[in-house]
Amino acid sequence: MPSETVVTRFAPSPTGFLHIGGARTALFNWLFARANNGKFLIRIEDTDRARSTQAAVDAIHEGLDWLGLSPDEDPVYQSKQQDRHTEAAYELLERGGAYRCYLTPEEADAERARAHEAGHAFRSPWRDRKDTGEGSFVVRFRAPDDGETVIHDEVQGEVRFANKTFDDLVLLRADGTPTYMLAVVVDDHDMGITHVIRGDDHLVNAARQSQIYDALGWGKPVFAHVPLIHGDDGAKLSKRHGALGVEAYRDMGMLPEGLRNYLLRLGWSHGDQEIFTDDEVIKVFALDAINKAAPRLDLEKMASVNAHHLRDADDARLADLVIARLESEGAAKKPAQKRDQLIAAMPALKPRAKTINELADQTAFLFASRPLEITGKIAKSLNDDATERLNRLKDALGALDDWSAPALGDALKAFAEEEGVGFGKVGAPLRAVLTAGAPAPDLSDTLAALGRDESLGRISDQI
RNA sequence: GGGCCCUUCGUCUAGUGGUUAGGACGCCAGGUUUUCAACCUGGAAACAGGGGUUCAAUUCCCCUAGGGCCUGCCA
Known part of the structure; x- marks a missing residue:
């Protein structure tokens, strides 16, 4: 197993954009693959044809590309693997791991309700019948009755389930199409997935899937169930909590590497380190450093992490x-x-x-166009004294050969000294005429950014 | 209802059977100062509750509470 190449996958269903939780799951899969010299794949889980759209598929790819989490191979479309799913279901039928159930959906509902009422898992009456029923049937998994299923989860640790608590679930619907529980197992197996890293909403499913792997006689991937992101009130993430598409964060002005870093630290840690480059994370990323508790989204922290990456960009x-x-x-x-x-x-x-x-x-x-309109309290700094001083300053600056920020800074200081006034007497009015109060950097930087002609022009406009 | 997962400052987290329980974001105060920021310094702020185990529990176990997930012929 250690010599086996790591293969991870991100498996979204294309029913909407790439939301922030999906992006985080994709990030962990991508990172784990990179950290282990493995491959990161995408599988589009589009077996629910009614809800899947091409627009969503495109949006997911765009989101991943923007984030820099592109897959290493072309995406697999689950809907195209149907024959394999069916094949596996029939193999299970032959092995006795599944059976034909002729219950109508309504009958099944009633049976299930009765079973749960009685405190045990649902078992179809068709599970052990030797005869054949009338009409259409579904293929049901024969869930084991005894013993327990143990998941050795990289994040959650050892999780045990009593087998008798699991229902006999549908593998193939009456129309012959596969269900999710069958399809994931077959696809993960066929794609050679070694590590299934996904939301912990699948933790219980992992047990069901584990039973299907066993029934098929297949080896299992390593599981790692990552906690879902919650809203700032601790409840399930909803739209108003920021369960937005990644493009919404792009439009808020986040850099992809900034978002990635924030998402990474949401649940994963490496001592006290907050800011990581890709190379740094890839060296130290490990699944067991992912927190088991669900984190909450904090947009301010996200922005502050982003700020660090902005400076390095x-x-x-x-x-x-x-x-x-x-x-x-x-x-x-x-x-x-x-x-x-x-x-x-x-x-x-x-x-x-x-x-x-x-x-x-x-x-x-x-981008302000001349002449600037100077109003409000900033205009108060432009009294007669100040205007005369600006006039002299214009000459002093105009005489400069070197219009660089350091030279301009020196010139401004020297000018204030010559005038025998504090820097405020020079700086405030100069800033007023240059920016009309708009936020701007240091005066020397502002002058340099505007350039000689524009700067002197803006001063002249006001005197 | 049944099964499963989780619980350290407001938030993200570090951490250990004995620590002044650390860092980051945010917040507050001060400094710098030519706007707005940034920056610097300082500060307030946490082990959900109750039982055990132990010389000693935030750390190990159990219970409770709270939150979450699964329980579909959705994925």
Whole structure:
């Protein structure tokens, strides 16, 4: 087994977008595969044809691609494996691990209700009949009556179930189509999945599936059931709690690596370390370091983790993301024209923001068009004294050969000294005329970002 | 109802049979200061409750409470 190549899979049903919980499950699968030099696969569980849509399949792929969790091979579509599922069901029939049940759905419901009322698991009366019934039938699994099923879960530890508590579940429906419980087992087996990492809503299912593996005489994968993410009130995650598609987090201004890092730390830990690069995680990622308790989503923490990755991100990439953001909200006209300026200003800008959206807001001063309209309390700093001083400052700055932030910083300090005033007397009015009060970096950085002509022009406009 | 899982600051978590129970986000106070942030320093803040086991339990066991999952001819 140690020599076996690790193969993991993410198996969403295409009934909606890639939500945050699915993204986390995918992340753990991807990480485990990477950490073990294995393969990460995708299987689209589209056997419920009525609810599955191509749009959802596309949305899931887009989400995974954006997050950087692309599979190593083309996705497997569960619906295309039907023949294999059927084959397995008939093999079970032959081996005596399953039987034909001629109960109608209504009869089955009644039987089940009666069995549960009596305190034991559902067993179809057809389980041991030798005759053949009338009409259509389903193929039911013959659940073992005695003993127990033990799951050695990488996250949950050893979990034991008494076999007598499990119903005889349907493997093949009356129309001959396979059910989920059969399909997962067959597909995981056929795909050579070595580690099944999924939400802990499947923990009990793992026991049922384990019984099916045994009945088929197949070896089992290692199971790892990861707790589901809860909302901030501890209840099940719902839309209002942030059970949104990953694209919603992208639109909030999260970077894929930022979201990944946040999701990673939601349940998994490595001592006190909060911020990880991919390489760092891949070196130390292990399933047994995943917490058994369900975590809650915290958007503020997410943003703060994102901030760290924002600082490490490439300036040109950030500039392009900011431009895209500005274009989509129509806040600035033709932001792409100032791409170079944006890139140059990025080192001063990016430590000030947690998300791309905040970063975009911080660039508003760059896109303001002259003359700036200065109103409100910021205008109060522009009294006669200040205006005269700005006039002298304009000459001083205009005489500079070097329009770089350090040189500008020195010049501003020297100017305040010459004037014999505190820096506030210079800084406040200068900031007013340059930005009209919009958030902006240090004055020297702001001047550098605006450039000589624009800066001097904005000063002239107001004196 | 039955089965199963979970429970350390508000949140994410570290941690150990004996610790001043650590870190991060958020919060509060102070500092820096040219806006908004960022940044720096300091602070408040937790072992769900009850029984055991033990010289000693946050740590091991049991019960209770609370939360969650499964219990479909959904996945």
